[in-house]
Amino acid sequence: MRLTASSKWIGRKWRPRLATVVVAILIMVMALPLVGLFFFRLYENQLIRQTEAELIAQGAAIAAIYARDVRDAGIPPEKLGAPMPEPSGDSSRSVNPDPLYRPIEPQLDLASDYVLPTRPAAMPVIVDPAFAVIGARLSGILDATQKTTLAGFRLLDPRGVVIAGRGEVGQSLSAVEEVRTALAGHYASALRLRIPDQPTPPLYSVSRGTKVRVFVALPVAVDGQVAGVVYVSRTPNNIIKHLYGERGKVTLAAIAILGGTLLIGLIFLRTVSRPIYALIDRTERIAAGDRTAIRPLDHHGTREMAELSAAFLDMAEKLQARSDSVQTFATHVSHELKSPLTAIQGAAELLRDSGGAMDDAERRRFSNNIVTDAGRLNLLVRRLLDLARAENLAPSGESTSLGAALSLLPVD
Template sequence: MRLTSKWIGRKWRPRLATVVVAILILVMALPLVGLFFFRLYENQLIRQTEAELIAQGAAIAAIYAQDVRDAGIAAEKLGAPMPGPSGDSSRNVNPDPLYRPIEPQLDLASDHVLPTRPAAMPGTADPAFAAIGARLSGILDATQKTTLAGFRLLDPRGVVIAGRDEVGQSLGEVEEVRAALAGRYASALRLRIPDQPAPPLYSVSRGTRVRVFVALPVAVDGQVAGVVYVSRTPNNIIKHLYGERGKVTLAAIAILGGTLLIGLVFLRTVSRPIYALIDRTERIAAGDRAAIRPLDHHGTREMAELSAAFLDMAEKLQARSDSIQTFATHVSHELKSPLTAIQGAAELLRDSGAAMDNTERRRFSNNIVTDAGRLNLLVRRLLDLARAENLAPSGESTSIGAALALLPVDNRLAVRVEAGGDLALRMSAENAAIVLANLIDNSARHGATLVSIAAASPGGKAIILVSDDGAGISPSNRARIFEPFFTTRRSTGGTGMGLGIVLALLKAHDGMIALVDSERGTRFEIILPVA
């Protein structure tokens, strides 16, 4: 079973490539899906069309009203009185009589779309109003050529006096015209009669099937003098898209190409390095040391940092594994020798019985005791090494003098502090005493009679030199002195663990130790943080 499946469980999770493809499809579809969510824009087009028709109708109404005044038409020929601020059209009429703004009212989402406009009925226009209509027909025709709006100018009874084919016919029964003849502004959405079949794409838009109708009352001396009836088909996005279908196709191709490009970039910069790192992980887990090397392609800085961190961790784990394996080999070898000796002596004592004299029996018994003592010493030193390697700094501080005060008096070896005895070191007194005790014991075992210690603190670090006058260390052994179990005094009880414990303790306190050249004896240089 793969290691990944062990930790992630059986729960289904999509692959990175699946997620990327799904996101890219969604991104690619957004422009197309957006076509079905443009009702708000369509409604804005309806409102815009109504506002334009109000502006055009207001201009025609002003001209029409002025012509009525100039013609001196009697008041009894005018229509219904205009409602005041408190009338039905109060929402459209400002209390200030100088300003009567009309706001667009149509809403494509909520307003009911009426049937197509009813046909005009027979009617007769008043000659005075008919004359005015005849004079304004040219203005209406010229305006229609520019605005594309349909204009109908009605007299106070709703008879068309200007407006192409329906002149002389009545529109008074049309709902919005009837409201305008009563002095109220009215607008309506009605089904349009297209001049030609609409493209199939138009079926998705409601705004392409309607026409906006606006009826504005013309006020003269507080009475309705007529109605300006204007209509036009609103602009719509579908018509624009259909007209620009070539450009829309190019845009779709560009979107598709951009999506594929994004997918390719994502695959190269994210997906492929991740899969390569997963492959490296599986190879390293299988013991392939050649897999611990940088990826051929990282893609992004974050992926390069992740890969570097992972490979660094793999190298450290491999080094730790090698160290543990080597350490285990050394431990088994060191423990095997005394165990074999103990077993052999015990078997001789058991098998020889009464045939062995007291001298031989004592000699074998002493061998057992000696080897058991060595085993006991090895176990204690291994425990000391394990504690040193897993030690967490306590944050305490001490000095060389305080650490030396904890050591037992040794008549065989003199210790002299030449400088820096009171320098504060970032290390507890007990751990500093262990470091010095191992170094002093090592010097004593190599024939030294004096150990000199000198300390200084240049640059915020304490540099401690520990020198002795012993036999020194041979050049062939200098590179191995910090290896666990390496010793040249095995016959006299040496375990080869002392310097390993010193190194582990110093590393745990952000320090280090190194063997430096000396004219006589041995000299170690210790570097520790200053408290």
């Protein structure tokens, strides 16, 4: 049959399975928010790193000025702090093995660093007069720099006492963890909560940048010893505010996500929805008697839909063929039944209308005709019952031989 051949051709053509399409769509839909969260996480971490890098640059400039003033003041070595450690050649913070250069790379990471509590309060102590003079001279520079960079500057002596900085001059910050590290000659940075008495957020959020403050402590080296610490802090940029500044790029990203979502919808529509609706329409047309609807769909989409369409159309063609066979059979049966019925009716009418004028021989002949035609009808009915019984045995799945089937037929 033409339909069967086309069905085999449909089966040979590669198409994705319906399960594959559904799984792919689900994975893509689930990946969209995950990609968005990953983007926000990376972007927020980048803002933290950017803030740390800016504080390192500002602190290095202040440290160079402070180291020059310490040398010019002629402060003796016994008033300086711990010796500076030798740079490690395999240190991840050093990008240049040349001992003349000691670059410091940002190291804060939202994924691995804990957010520390708010900075401990400074403790009042006695300031060394020599360092107090240097601090007073640099206070104007720190104030002018802070107005531009919006960073908080604290200049500490070798004991961790603030000698320059707003509001905490003459107080010690040596109890602060990052300050202790810097007094030992190592660079240190930390993320601390901005608002006092606020619990550490259990999850990283988009607005976390507004809840934390970046602290950077740079040791100041003079003649191989720690002469003090530049302690700088600033709140990183809010990610929402920053994204608003980059709204053009954000808009393009939103358009890309929307386009991806629409693409998913079009794929699902073409591979699943359209073939299903086309098959439903084809079913309604076949049920209404449209023989031209018994043909393959124009587009199947998936392998399962192609197989379903082929099986359905094959079934429709077989049902249509059976309907034609039943119609033809009914025509032949009605013709076979009409002949003996007509004979019986004619003989009965003659017997009824003859009255006593018909002799015994004629009456017997017409009676024999009635009996003969009734026998023909009885035989025809039995054969119809045998045919119906044979057709009903077909769906049982049993098998038989042609000889066994012929032996069951009545022999006239």
